[in-house]
Amino acid sequence: MATAVPAERDAVASGLSAGAVPADGGVVSVGRVDVLAVGVGPAAAAAGTAGVLAGAAARGVPYGLVVSAGIGGGFVPDAPVGSLVVADAVTAADLGAETADGFVPVTELGFGRVTYEPPDAVVRRLAAVSGAATGTVLTVSTVTGSAERAAELRARHPRALAEAMEGFGVAEAAAAHGLPVCEVRAVSNPVGPRDRAAWRIGDALAALTGAFGKFAPVLESWNRHD
Numbered sequence: 592m593a594t595a596v597p598a599e600r601d602a603v604a605s606g607l608s609a610g611a612v613p614a615d616g617g618v619v620s621v622g623r624v625d626v627l628a629v630g631v632g633p634a635a636a637a638a639g640t641a642g643v644l645a646g647a648a649a650r651g652v653p654y655g656l657v658v659s660a661g662i663g664g665g666f667v668p669d670a671p672v673g674s675l676v677v678a679d680a681v682t683a684a685d686l687g688a689e690t691a692d693g694f695v696p697v698t699e700l701g702f703g704r705v706t707y708e709p710p711d712a713v714v715r716r717l718a719a720v721s722g723a724a725t726g727t728v729l730t731v732s733t734v735t736g737s738a739e740r741a742a743e744l745r746a747r748h749p750r751a752l753a754e755a756m757e758g759f760g761v762a763e764a765a766a767a768h769g770l771p772v773c774e775v776r777a778v779s780n781p782v783g784p785r786d787r788a789a790w791r792i793g794d795a796l797a798a799l800t801g802a803f804g805k806f807a808p809v810l811e812s813w814n815r816h817d
């Protein structure tokens with residue numbers, strides 16, 4: 592389980608098991624699940640996750656599933672503050688080129704990748720046990736700060752419910768190790784004009800804890816061949 596910061600790691604871990612505490616290296620292990628803070632932004636998340644996956648593989652105990660989890664911005668009205676989103680698509684929203692005709696994703700330039708699709712069976716089970724909405728979660732390097740940018744992203748990604756800064760980086764690291772990825776976001780703020788006073792980080796962390804309390808059996812029983 593890859594979160595960006597320790598507050599998210601601890602919210603996730605305490606949902607999986609009340610009283611779970613970090614060991615050396617900041618890893619919180621709950622049963623078969625390890626929870627870590629790998630850094631903010633797609634590059635830090637990719638590097639941090641790749642290092643952990645490589646270490647596990649070298650020890651002969653590879654992981655079976657990688658989950659990017661944390662708080663995020665929600666597109667109104669579909670993903671209100673305090674709600675939960677499970678990604679059925681993890682999409683890099685700003686990986687491409689600006690052209691005279693607008694933004695062009697790298698895939699249309701003939702290289703790279705901009706979307707990973709989590710396993711459908713896990714997405715459905717996580718959403719069913721938690722009541723989360725399912726849809727695209729965008730990965731951005733710059734937090735959206737205007738209604739215009741929010742509308743532009745939604746026009747380009749009509750199924751987008753949330754944005755955050757790590758999912759696609761975690762997904763690239765997982766893919767490099769041949770592993771599937773999931774992303775879960777608890778909505779702390781609306782995507783749109785910057786308004787720090789409207790942030791509800793505590794509520795979102797509490798929603799993460801509540802969700803992971805319900806996710807434990809799904810994650811523990813995950814089998815790649817389901």
Ligand SMILES: O=C(O)c1cccc(C(=O)CC[C@H]2O[C@@H](n3cnc4c(=O)[nH]cnc43)[C@H](O)[C@@H]2O)c1
Nearest residue numbers: 595631662663664734735754755756757780782785
């Ligand atoms: O200063 C600001 O206006 C501001 C606005 C949104 C987010 C930040 C952060 O520094 C937090 C980034 C952190 O939290 C996740 N996150 C939460 N909400 C959003 C969002 O609306 N858009 C993108 N990322 C968000 C993100 O995954 C990072 O880990 C500052």
